[in-house]
Amino acid sequence: MNRTTLSLIGTAAALAAVTGVATLTGGPPDDAGTAAKAASRLPVQRSTLLCPAPSSSDVSRTTYTAYTPKRSGGGAGGGSAKAELVPAESSPDGVPEEGDSRGGKGKNEPVLPLKRPGAPVTTDTDSSGAPALIGTADGPLAPGWTVQQTTAIDAGSGRGLMGTACTAPDTDFWFAGASTGKDRQDFVHLTNPDDRAAEVDLTMYGPDGKLKPTSDESITVPGRSTVPVLLSTLTDQRSTDVSLHVTARSGRIGAAVQAVDEKRGGDWIPASAVPATRVAIPGIPSDATSARLVVFAPGANDADIKVRLAGPTSSITPAGHESLHVKSGMSAAIDLGDVTKGEPGSLLLAPEDSEGPATPVVAGLQVTRGKGSDQETAFIPATGAIERSATAADNRAKGSVLSLVAPGGTAKVRVTASAGSRGGTPASETYTVKGGTTKAVAPPRPSGAKGQYAVTVERLSGGPVHASRMLSLPEGDVPAFTIQSLPDDRGTVEVPHATQDLSVLNR
Numbered sequence: 001m002n003r004t005t006l007s008l009i010g011t012a013a014a015l016a017a018v019t020g021v022a023t024l025t026g027g028p029p030d031d032a033g034t035a036a037k038a039a040s041r042l043p044v045q046r047s048t049l050l051c052p053a054p055s056s057s058d059v060s061r062t063t064y065t066a067y068t069p070k071r072s073g074g075g076a077g078g079g080s081a082k083a084e085l086v087p088a089e090s091s092p093d094g095v096p097e098e099g100d101s102r103g104g105k106g107k108n109e110p111v112l113p114l115k116r117p118g119a120p121v122t123t124d125t126d127s128s129g130a131p132a133l134i135g136t137a138d139g140p141l142a143p144g145w146t147v148q149q150t151t152a153i154d155a156g157s158g159r160g161l162m163g164t165a166c167t168a169p170d171t172d173f174w175f176a177g178a179s180t181g182k183d184r185q186d187f188v189h190l191t192n193p194d195d196r197a198a199e200v201d202l203t204m205y206g207p208d209g210k211l212k213p214t215s216d217e218s219i220t221v222p223g224r225s226t227v228p229v230l231l232s233t234l235t236d237q238r239s240t241d242v243s244l245h246v247t248a249r250s251g252r253i254g255a256a257v258q259a260v261d262e263k264r265g266g267d268w269i270p271a272s273a274v275p276a277t278r279v280a281i282p283g284i285p286s287d288a289t290s291a292r293l294v295v296f297a298p299g300a301n302d303a304d305i306k307v308r309l310a311g312p313t314s315s316i317t318p319a320g321h322e323s324l325h326v327k328s329g330m331s332a333a334i335d336l337g338d339v340t341k342g343e344p345g346s347l348l349l350a351p352e353d354s355e356g357p358a359t360p361v362v363a364g365l366q367v368t369r370g371k372g373s374d375q376e377t378a379f380i381p382a383t384g385a386i387e388r389s390a391t392a393a394d395n396r397a398k399g400s401v402l403s404l405v406a407p408g409g410t411a412k413v414r415v416t417a418s419a420g421s422r423g424g425t426p427a428s429e430t431y432t433v434k435g436g437t438t439k440a441v442a443p444p445r446p447s448g449a450k451g452q453y454a455v456t457v458e459r460l461s462g463g464p465v466h467a468s469r470m471l472s473l474p475e476g477d478v479p480a481f482t483i484q485s486l487p488d489d490r491g492t493v494e495v496p497h498a499t500q501d502l503s504v505l506n507r
Contacts, residue, residue, distance in 0.1 A: 039494040043071065043143040050254030051085065051133040051149050051166035052189035052268075053226060058128045059154040064111065065394040066147045067418060067454040068137065070118040071491070083145055084110035085135030088191055089225045114141050120393060122421045122452050132226035133166070134193045143491030146454070148393035150482065152473065153265075157185065160265030160376040161473055163482030164256055165393070168490075169193050173246040173255040173271045176331070176364030177294040177379055180204070180211070180232040181240040183262050186269075187228045188244065191254040192221040198251025202229065205296055206239035209330050221253055231257075241333040243296035243362065264368055264377040267482050272381040275299070275360035279349040279382040282438070283403030283468030283483055286344045289375070290368040291336040293347065295361050297326040303359035304352040307334075310405050311345045315436040323352050326361060344440035346405035346466070349382075369479040376479050378470075383485040385464035386413075390486035391456040392469035395443065399472040402443045402455060406433040409463030416458070417444045421451030435463060443469075457486060 054062040068083065111133060112121050117140055137145035147166040153159045169191075178186050192198045198221045204211040213234055221227045231244070246255040260266040273279070275298055284291055297303040303326040308315045318339050326332040339345070347365060351358040363382040368375050392402075395417070404413060416428040424446035433439045443455045459465050467486040474480055 039496045041492045042495050043492050045139065045142055047137045047142040047145040048169055048193055049135050049145065049147050049166040050169060050191040050193055051147060052164065052191060052256045052258065053132045053228065054130050054149055054151045055153060055162065056128055057153050057156060057158065059156065060128065060151050061124065061126045062130055062149060062151040063122060063124050063394060063452070064147060064149055065120055065122045065421070065452045066112040066114050067120040067391060067393040068114060068117045068141045068143070068145045069389065069391055069454070069456045071143055081139035081141050083114035083135070083137030083141040085112055085133040085147065086110055087131035088134050112147065117141060118418055118426070120418055120421045120452060120454050132189065132191050134191065134224065144389060144391060144489040146391040146393045146489065148484070150394050150471065152475070152480065154475065157262060158260040158266035160475070160478055161471070161480035161482045162267050163471060163484055164268035164270065165484050167254050167256065167271070169252040169254050171248040171252050174275070174362040175244040175257045175269050176272050176296055176362050176381065177269055177366050178231060178242040178244045178257050179240045179259065180235060180242055181238050185260040186231045187258045188231060188246065189226060189228050189256045189258060190219060190221045191226040192223055192251060193254070194251055195223040196251055197222050198253050199249045200253055201247045201249055202234060203245045204231065204235060205243045205329060205331050206237065207241055207331055211235040211237045211239065211242070241294050241331050243294065243331045259379065261377060264375045265480070267378045269364065269379040270381045270485055272362040272364055273384040273487065275362050276382070277351055277358035277360050278407070279361060279363050280405055280407050280466040281347040281363060281365050281380050282383055282405045282466045282485065283380055283470060284340050284345045284347070284365070284367055285369060285470060286340055286342055286440070287369055288340055288367050289338055289371055291339050292333060292366045293336060293363065294331055294333045295324060295326050295363045296331045297328050297359055297361050299359055300328055301359045302327050303361050305349050305361065306352045308348040309339060309345045310348050310407070310436055310438045311343050312437060312439070315348065344403060344438055346403065346438045348407050367483065369481060374477040374479070376481060378481055378483040380468060380483050381485055383466050383468065384487040385466055386457055386459050386486065387488045389456055389458045389491065390467060390489050391454050392484055392486060393454045394452050394471065395455050396452060396471070396473070397449070400443055400455065401440055401470045403438055403440045403468050403470070404431065404433045405438045405466050406435050406463050407466070409435045411462030411465045412460045413465055414458045414460055415443050416456045417446045418454040419446050420449035420453045424449035424453065433465060
């Protein structure tokens with residue numbers, strides 16, 4: 001007879017080894033003291049990230065930047081300390097081809113092997129066949145591990161700057177602001193990090209409700225591979241204000257939407273935060289020439305939403321757009337024009353009736369800079385609050401703007417710039433963000449920085465804070481830019497304390 005004894009803390013620690021899992025608790029606490037006794041917050045021991053294939057353009061250049069912030073107390077004790085990515089397999093029909101390893105990398109050759117927390121690493125490629133990437137970080141490199149993918153396209157469709165933070169795998173994603181219109185080519189990239197195939201459903205909703213599919217909405221994503229799907233091939237209906245729901249009925253995937261516009265360049269559409277009754281969309285540039293808001297109500301009830309613009313000193317109601325009615329199961333959109341009027345801002349959405357029932361929504365904003373043939377576009381999703389910290393990995397000597405919005409009470413944050421990928425000394429600044437306002441700042445630069453550097457935002461005190469980072473790298477007269485939202489990095493999880501041992505008998 002073999003006897004194996006498993007303690008509750010051992011089981012919880014095993015669950016905590018994967019980033020992105022829900023907070024682990026033993027049940028709803030009676031009070032704060034009970035909560036403190038019930039759980040400890042520990043660093044995650046493994047993180048998984050997925051990067052979509054960056055571009056098929058022959059005139060593109062992609063930079064990858066990987067980074068894990070230093071944390072007080074370090075990461076998980078013992079074990080390995082490794083963070084790297086490898087190419088996913090892909091083919092036009094989604095079935096991996098034997099020996100397919102795009103971008104000249106060997107099938108299992110690592111990309112961006114990170115050495116230690118606090119020191120970013122970068123690599124570049126100008127290959128039009130650069131692959132999607134699948135990666136993991138272990139031990140002290142896991143908590144807050146971040147990879148940024150930034151692509152500059154010199155000409156043609158999508159010309160400008162495209163950027164995305166590589167995402168953790170999940171089973172449910174919402175995207176607001178996609179399109180099946182004739183002037184756009186939007187691809188959803190589905191990447192499977194696991195050995196088994198994943199079955200994925202794609203459902204789109206326009207202003208009149210669900211878009212009628214032309215075929216089965218289910219997509220099979222083979223193990224360790226990526227599949228790009230052109231949204232306009234899934235339906236005959238054309239709509240410029242589409243909300244896309246991606247769900248994995250088996251397995252887990254990473255999902256990202258690449259929007260390519262004939263006239264306005266293009267960018268990646270990040271996934272919206274989970275449906276919520278109160279929404280923050282941080283970081284509208286001060287020189288935005290237009291902003292288009294798309295909102296979807298996924299529940300059984302309509303949503304009546306109050307729209308506010310949080311500027312540098314206060315929150316105001318955009319003229320003529322005080323509220324928005326969103327019917328259940330339908331997307332609604334409003335064109336806000338140059339809503340910021342030369343000042344940086346953020347959108348805050350809340351129930352119009354603060355005392356009545358509220359309906360959760362998902363939302364996204366398409367932002368345009370420039371005019372005429374020199375326009376460039378980017379997308380900002382509804383973004384979750386930073387509970388502890390969040391990082392934007394790829395920052396340059398010039399061109400970064402960090403936006404912080406406090407929808408409720410005043411908050412204090414610390415912003416730390418890492419050393420550069422080729423040297424330099426970290427630097428930090430502390431900022432106070434007044435309630436109902438947006439603070440847009442050029443983040444601190446590391447002293448003597450060489451190469452790309454990371455910027456980490458830590459919430460120190462006060463109310464919730466939502467953040468985004470704009471990277472601007474102009475190409476001639478085109479104001480090329482990209483915006484990445486900064487949700488919490490989920491670098492720690494709550495692990496319950498053991499109260500007794502659980503025994504399992506193997507006979």
